[in-house]
Amino acid sequence: MNRCWVLLVLLLLAGTGCVTKVTKQEAFPEMYQQAPLSILVLPPINETTAADAKEYYSTTLAQPLTAMGYYVFPIEVVTEMMKHEGAYDTETLVNAPPEKFKQYFGADAVLFVKITKWDTAYYVIGGHVTVGVDFLLKSTTTGAELWKYNGVLTVSTSPSTAGGGLIGLAIHVVATAINTAVADYMPVARQANAMVISTIPCGKYHPLYGQDQATPVVLQKPAQQ
Amino acid sequence: MRPTAFALVACCLLTACVTPPIPYNWTGYSSSLYALKKNPTDETLAAHKQVLIQIIQDSDGKSMKVPPGIYAEYGYILVKEGKAEEGMKYLDLESQKFPEATVFVQRIKTQLSQSASDAAKPSDNSGSTPEPGSAEKEKTP
Numbered sequence: 366m367n368r369c370w371v372l373l374v375l376l377l378l379a380g381t382g383c384v385t386k387v388t389k390q391e392a393f394p395e396m397y398q399q400a401p402l403s404i405l406v407l408p409p410i411n412e413t414t415a416a417d418a419k420e421y422y423s424t425t426l427a428q429p430l431t432a433m434g435y436y437v438f439p440i441e442v443v444t445e446m447m448k449h450e451g452a453y454d455t456e457t458l459v460n461a462p463p464e465k466f467k468q469y470f471g472a473d474a475v476l477f478v479k480i481t482k483w484d485t486a487y488y489v490i491g492g493h494v495t496v497g498v499d500f501l502l503k504s505t506t507t508g509a510e511l512w513k514y515n516g517v518l519t520v521s522t523s524p525s526t527a528g529g530g531l532i533g534l535a536i537h538v539v540a541t542a543i544n545t546a547v548a549d550y551m552p553v554a555r556q557a558n559a560m561v562i563s564t565i566p567c568g569k570y571h572p573l574y575g576q577d578q579a580t581p582v583v584l585q586k587p588a589q590q
Numbered sequence: 591m592r593p594t595a596f597a598l599v600a601c602c603l604l605t606a607c608v609t610p611p612i613p614y615n616w617t618g619y620s621s622s623l624y625a626l627k628k629n630p631t632d633e634t635l636a637a638h639k640q641v642l643i644q645i646i647q648d649s650d651g652k653s654m655k656v657p658p659g660i661y662a663e664y665g666y667i668l669v670k671e672g673k674a675e676e677g678m679k680y681l682d683l684e685s686q687k688f689p690e691a692t693v694f695v696q697r698i699k700t701q702l703s704q705s706a707s708d709a710a711k712p713s714d715n716s717g718s719t720p721e722p723g724s725a726e727k728e729k730t731p
Contacts, residue, residue, distance in 0.1 A: 403690040417628075424623040428616045431657050436690050439659030441623065442666045446701055471693025551624060570612055 389566045390578035396511045396566045397578060399504050401473035403436040405466050407455040408444045409498075413483040418550075422480055422498075425555050429562040430476075434571025438470060467505035474511055477501045482517055483550060495519040496553045500561055514564050518557040614657035615649045617641070639667055646680075658688055662695060669702045677702075 390397060406426050411419040423440050430437045452458060459477060466475045482497030497517035504511050564582045567573040618641040626634040642664040649656045665680030678699070685695040 420627045421624060424620045424627060427657070427659060428614075428620060431614055432611050434612065436658045436688050438691070438694055439663040439666070442659070442663050442698065445666075446698065449701060449705070469693075470697060471690065473690075551620075555620075572612075 385584045386581045387584060388578060389564070389580045389582050392564075392582050392584060393512045393566055395504070395509050396502075397575075399473075399506065399509070399511060400569070400575075401435075401502075401504065401511065402569045403438065403471065403473045404430060404476050404502065405438050405443060405470050405472035405474070405505075406430070406440050406476045406478065407458060408440070408447070409478040409480050410455045410459075411480050411483075413480055415483040418480050418483040421551065422478070422483075422554055425551065425558055426478065429555075429558045430565075431570075433562060433565050434568030434574055435565075436568075436570070438472065443470070463503050463505045463508045465505075472505055474502050474504055477503070481515070485550075493519050493521045494550060494553050496550060496557045498554075498557055498561060502565070512565050514561045516557050516561040518553055518560065520553050520556075613653055613655050615645050615654040616657055617645060617648070619645065619657075619660075635667075639664065642667075656687065658691070659684070661687065662691065662698065666698060666702075674702075674706075 406423075409419045409422050409426075423444070427437045427440055447453070455477065463475055466472045477500070479499040479501075480497070481499055482495045484495045486492050486495075495517065497515070499515040500513060501510060502512040503509065567575075567577050622634070622638040622641040626638045628634075642660055645660050646656055646664065648654060661680045661684035665677040665682075665684065668674075668677030668680065670677075681695050681698060685692045
């Protein structure tokens with residue numbers, strides 16, 4: 366139940382924040398043109414100081430992506446195969462020609478995931494857990510950027526009631542959910558994923574495939590580079 | 591798992607795509623994989639294998655479907671454990687259920703048989719298949 370509150374807060378923020386709304390078609394036209402089916406998720410690039418972040422985070426990606434109608438290559442197997450071939454770091458693959466992934470794995474698109482934040486802060490009156498992610502999906506046929514999105518999710522653990530109202534209550538409820546350091550990240554990471562991945566146009570296995578062009582998406586940065 | 595489901599549903603509502611989700615059976619997957627990565631031991635591996643086979647056995651293909659990658663992951667683990675024949679069956683199932691995985695499954699088989707023969711002959715694993723990053727040099731005109 367606690368997490369439901371977190372999500373509610375999120376929804377409220379998403380609804381009231383300074384954001385731009387466009388349709389999926391407007392935001393990601395290439396995605397509809399190329400209609401990739403299979404997505405190769407590379408091991409995440411870890412830009413944080415948390416050494417474990419990448420290993421843990423990679424376990425949360427397959428489920429939301431397949432739920433959006435895509436074939437997702439099993440991330441564990443892909444990671445091991447790449448290690449076997451001497452490719453340990455996704456960093457070195459960012460500039461590799463995307464066609465290689467088509468040739469080698471038969472993937473229609475390749476997904477680069479960057480973990481930008483993975484922090485816990487505890488202070489006297491509370492604290493928070495923050496997970497930030499950047500997603501970039503590239504076509505393995507043309508190399509074009511098909512979809513990109515980023516999200517930062519902070520779950521406050523401050524038991525403050527200063528804000529009052531719904532948010533004050535939510536924060537209070539969440540505070541009781543957060544006890545240990547490492548395990549906190551996973552639910553937050555899953556929520557960040559769900560938030561970000563819901564913006565991808567539906568894939569071929571999804572009932573709404575080819576019908577969700579008009580679905581609105583929220584672009585957090587009006588001018589996405 | 592329920593919070594995740596809730597999050598997905600809520601986010602779908604947010605983006606106004608209110609459709610029943612694809613009934614992929616991911617029961618236990620991310621937690622057992624997380625446990626395995628956090629602490630790779632025989633026990634956590636056995637637990638993750640158990641989750642994989644349970645997903646396969648419990649899914650009837652209608653109300654519960656085996657998600658992409660599960661057959662391949664299970665087969666891969668089996669072959670690496672030396673159960674080549676059984677593992678290959680699961681690898682083949684992956685490409686039967688998901689034809690888009692054919693190239694991938696073929697690649698797994700090639701790599702696994704390579705490492706099997708590498709293991710047979712002592713130490714020569716240099717310059718076999720190029721990794722995706724380095725292979726670019728051959729192709730770039």
